[in-house]
Amino acid sequence: MKAELQTKIHEWLETNKSDGIDLLQRLVQADSTQGNEAQAQKLVIETLKDMGLEIDVWEVDQEEISKHPYYASSRESFEGNPNVVGKWKGTGGGRSLIMNGHIDVVPAGDHEQWNHDPYSGNIEDGKMYGRGVTDMKGGNVSMLMAIQALRSLGVQLKGDVIFQSVIEEESGGAGTLAAVLRGYKADAAIIPEPTNMKLFPKQQGSMWFRVHVKGRSAHGGTRYEGVSAIEKSMIVIEHIRYLEQVRNERVTDPLYESIPIPIPINVGKIEGGDWPSSVADLVCIEGRMGVSPEETMEEAKREMERWMEVLKETDPWFETNPPKLEWFGARWVPGSIDVEHELMNAFVSNFREVMEEEPIVEASPWGTDGGLLTELGETPSLVFGPGVTQMAHFPNEYIELSKVFEVAEIMALAMMDWCGVEESSYKQRA
Amino acid sequence: MKAELQTKIHEWLETNKSDGIDLLQRLVQADSTQGNEAQAQKLVIETLKDMGLEIDVWEVDQEEISKHPYYASSRESFEGNPNVVGKWKGTGGGRSLIMNGHIDVVPAGDHEQWNHDPYSGNIEDGKMYGRGVTDMKGGNVSMLMAIQALRSLGVQLKGDVIFQSVIEEESGGAGTLAAVLRGYKADAAIIPEPTNMKLFPKQQGSMWFRVHVKGRSAHGGTRYEGVSAIEKSMIVIEHIRYLEQVRNERVTDPLYESIPIPIPINVGKIEGGDWPSSVADLVCIEGRMGVSPEETMEEAKREMERWMEVLKETDPWFETNPPKLEWFGARWVPGSIDVEHELMNAFVSNFREVMEEEPIVEASPWGTDGGLLTELGETPSLVFGPGVTQMAHFPNEYIELSKVFEVAEIMALAMMDWCGVEESSYKQRA
Missing domain, CATH: 3.30.70.360 (Alpha-Beta Plaits)
Structure with a gap:
């Protein structure tokens, strides 16, 4: 039955590829450097609304959050640039999953070193170019497509899925800190930072x-x-x-x-x-x-x-x-998930399934919001995404579009394994 | 007769020392970094008026002057911050002298490295402290005191004396360039930059x-x-x-x-x-x-x-x-005056007279507006002043006040030798 659903997920992603690419392009065109995240977040909110998720949008209270020992930001106000969360309530009895992605991007640097306008989202030879396309708007689109595929196919998960589009990851994680302090925790978390499709159970702080x-x-x-x-x-x-x-x-x-x-x-x-x-x-x-x-x-x-x-x-x-x-x-707290953790297993096995090869498992060369989720949110975090590690923070940053959808497929399957699937929804579709 | 006048000049400078110190202090307190020269120039204008000199005050026309090949400035406008010239017309038959000093100062840098507020003009142990006091407001006061001493004592010079208080020396000499282009030339020039009382007949560009x-x-x-x-x-x-x-x-x-x-x-x-x-x-x-x-x-x-x-x-x-x-x-054009030039002789011999020692003659370690005067204004330039070379552009910049008046005395005597003195004015006073 799962094999059949996998085929359906694969087909759904094929059919809806152009919508996903279009969304990614619009996200890249919305320059979301520190302090300018509003426009990109508006696109995320619209997408979550269309998907029918329960939405939580809030502005981080600088005065309040700055008292927290894990707070680190050069910012004096977060006004006008909210955090966004979309909740997909499970039917109960399953494990919950946070799907965390940051919406902020680092500055484009010397524009002369770019062959395309860094905010163009131009596509050439199956690659989309632009600041943030790999770090990590591409990964965010993978998550959105995975959720959308499952929902469109009528799959009901037992555990809750909490999609987070956070600000400020590139400047110390105040966005994810605010989400943790708002009460968002889960049994595990996936963060699709640009890992070249490697699995990073340990993340450098x-x-x-x-x-x-x-x-x-x-x-x-x-x-x-x-x-x-x-x-x-x-x-x-x-x-x-x-x-x-x-x-x-x-x-x-x-x-x-x-x-x-x-x-x-x-x-x-x-x-x-x-x-x-x-x-x-x-x-x-x-x-x-x-x-x-x-x-x-x-x-x-x-x-x-x-x-x-x-x-x-x-x-x-x-x-x-x-x-x-x-x-x-x-600052980014180091984070980790046990290499034998069941979320790891779910991703390893479904990676094999989809990619027909062994995944590479390594420690990440950089910090992620996974540290805050692990240490403060008590949510063990795995980092795995479609972006090109070497292009993060680089001129001519790009992503291979096919990977966005491969990761979406692996994610959708891993979500089913981790959160559990309500039998009736299987049957309905089978 | 000259010995007698030298004594009178010395006495006059002693008597009027506190006025000179007061003027220097007020000039230092007027922060005249690039673009802020107006207030200090106002003080100069008042002083020249009190001395009864013919005054020429004009704003440099950026559009016009920027066409000149020797023009170099980061400035877009000179509005509100004029050049100032005071003319003391000679009785005729003598050699003319430009006395050139810049009013602009470099930024104070890290204020923490200063023991006094850089714009205080505080006095301690015979030294006045402040940005620009050595480079070169102290030298400017020497020139003003020299002129004032001669005039107060009724000395009439044969050659013209052209006192120039120019802007922009620290940023490429647009002030002196403008003065040259306005037609100010002379048979020689003296520029009292901070030389530790050394004579600099050659100036580095x-x-x-x-x-x-x-x-x-x-x-x-x-x-x-x-x-x-x-x-x-x-x-x-x-x-x-x-x-x-x-x-x-x-x-x-x-x-x-x-x-x-x-x-x-x-x-x-x-x-x-x-x-x-x-x-x-x-x-x-x-x-x-x-x-x-x-x-x-x-x-x-x-x-x-x-x-x-x-x-x-x-x-x-x-x-x-x-x-x-x-x-x-x-940029500063290199400048020079022949070591055997008669203005050199006038300064060397009067230095010996006043200081009772041999002057040190060297090449300057920095550029001055003397290059523009020499190359463009056809006015051979000597650089010699009371300031402390090592303290120019330094925190805790200072000047030894006694040197300001020693240089004034040497200058007054050298002006008489160079420009020539109308006999009757000697007699009148003798």
Whole structure:
């Protein structure tokens, strides 16, 4: 009976492919960088309405949520850019599932490096291009198509399905935090971040840091009278690079085996000096530190703090002018689900079924909202999606459209296994 | 007779010291960073009026002046921030003198590194503190006191004295350019930039450059998939440092003997990356390249342009992603006066007279408006002033107040030697 339903799901997805592609394109065209999520969320709300789900739309209360220890955001207000949840109530007696996807995207960066307008959603050779198409609007569409397929075929699940379209994942997870605090929990969660269709039962945590590096100003024509904060920041960056090396040499978990740098430290921003012909007296660098699921955020913080103190041994300048390290903005708690968890099994077996090959199981190279769901929401989280890992945050970000629908199919089947299916709905359709 | 007058000048300066200090303090308190020169110029105008000089105040016409090949400014308008000239007409038959000082100051930078508010003009142990006090409002006050001393004592000069309080020196000299284009020329010029009371008959030129360094973006968690423009910019900065070394090894002029780096290249600003957890795909650095009086601006430009092309031999990344070098904003033409010029002699001999020691004669480590006066205005320029070279563009910039009046005395005497004195005015006073 399940084999028959699988065929029907497959056919339904084939028939409705163009609607799915159209939805994805409109989502990409709605630039949803931080603070601009409203338009894309409006599209999600319309879609959920058409599907007949119960909808919960709310604006996160910044004043309230900022008191929470897991809160991390550079944002002063969430007004006008809501979180969206669509609930599909089960018939009872099944396991519940959160399907979590973020609607926000990172900035497009240097537009000149894009061959297509980053907000075009142009399609070429079966690939759709645009900022956020892979991270992670494509995955969101997989979830929506999976739910829609099951509902259209009259399948009734026993467990509840809670679809979440959250803001702020790229900046520290305040959207998912707000959803957890609103009471959304489940027996497990699936998050279709761009994994190249790999299964990520472990998800790396990460947090943002900022280092202020001091110099001493002088006229550029007598620059030897000053101390360049730009030169000193180069030493600091080298030193951080060395910390990354030391930390990664410790990682032995086989799930990280094929990842060149399991827990990277990325220096992503630099800014300093205020005049071309003055010696820079202050440089600020900002970056992201990966946190292994085997350590706590606090342990990782303390390690970097101690590491920065050693700088003075490299250069006596730092003895009297220690760089100032601070933690700010976004952070992602590491997350995980047991590799033997039944949701894992459901995805592994249905992946085999649909793809006719073994899935790759690894640890994720980045943090996701799965950490908050796992740690705070007590909801073990699996990360698995159709997007292209290497294209996330890249110019010319794209997704292979066929994968969106393959993942939708795997999801629909896994949902049936995990949540359970009301027998009568099988029979009705069979 | 001159010895007698020297005593009178010395006494007059002693008597009027507090007025001079008060004027300097008010000038420092008037923050005259680029675009904000109006208030300080108002003080200058009032002072010139009180002295009874003929005054010329005009706003530079941006549209008109920007057509000139020597024009370099980041400014879109000069409205509201005029140039100011005070003319003291000679009785005839003498040599004319331009006394040129800029009223603009560079930004104060990190205020935390200042012990006094940078716009306080606080006095401690005979030093006045504040942004611009040394570069070069102190020198401007020396000139005003010198003129005022001579006039108060009834000295009539044969040659014209043209006092100029110009804007925009710190950003490329548009103020002095405008003065030259308005027709102000003279037989020689004195510019009291902060030279530690050294005489600078040669002044280094300089120009601003910008380098765009490309990387390739990626998610910070898979940073090994991208190419960090921050790391690549570190290579570019090293490469520029090496060019500086090569260029300075060529400088053999004995005037540069005691200067650690005769023609420095200063990288003063850096900015790049737009997200802590993305790999930076673009970094922009800005700096200032020193130009020797022995080379042209064009030769120096071409040398750096060729140098940047060699980068690809250091790192193949630059083969396909060459850094983009551009010249922008400010530039100062190198300037000079012959070491045997009679204005030089006038300053050297009166320095000996007043200071009772030999003056130090060197090449200046930075560009001044003397280049424009020399090259375009056909006015050979000497740079000599009371300010502290090392404190220019520095936090805690200060000047030793006694030097302001020593320089005023030397100037007054040198003006008499250079411009010539109407005999009757001597007699009148003697």
